[in-house]
Amino acid sequence: MDEIPDLAISPEKVAAILLKARQFDVKDVVTDPDSASNGSDDAMLSVLEDHASDPARTELSAMIRGLNVDEQVDLVALAWLGRGDGDIGDWQEIRSEADRAHNRRTAQYLMGIPLLSDYLEDALSQFGHSAEEFERPL
Template identity: 65%
Template sequence: MPELPTLSISPEKAFFIAAKARQFDVKDGLTDPGSGSNASDDGMRSVLEDRTDDPVRSELTSFIHDLNEDEQIDLVALTWLGRGDGDIENWDEIRAEAARAHNTRTARYLLGMPMLADHLEEALSKFGRSAQEFEELL
């Protein structure tokens, strides 16, 4: 079996992003945009709404922004690998394309992908890693 490529981003960081992306993905559109009540008054429904000031979005954006450039490139490449844009054997090409496309909007780009968590977990499984290894970290 050929040796697996080395990742710049740690699997722990990638799985953390996947776990937070799952929390973000379950958000729903605004159900009561004019509501002035707090979460406990409305049965906690507002915590499941996708709002611009969403704390999960803010945490994910900040976390991705704080990654170094190589980690961000790997994160995008992992996402592409997980969605089927190539195989592990094509990692160098996938990563090179992610490096060419890299810009300052990595977080916005990734958070716009509805299946980000699935893509990351699928890609990491190709590297022999599973989410169960990291559940205690999440």
């Protein structure tokens, strides 16, 4: 394929979602559901656990749910592309399948993919971008 396909979602949005997904991906299962109310009492372990009220989970879900349908379809297709379900030459087929599979649980589905941030990063690179080009310096 000589030409890179157009995306309905901007590379900046993909980069923002993948950076938030990295924060979410590092979370571990909840090991102490009755943890102390003070973070220092439980050695800050709860910060690394995937609690339902976790800010990274909430923010990532809100970012995905805030996308329009075409952007959500592209995001799912990018995750599939990055996980190796085809290459950029198969983009139209991958995107068509993502469109057929689209439903109201896109955020839940994507957040259930263990290596989401890695897949999005790989797909973004196939479109000639990297997450680093969109990171803001402190």
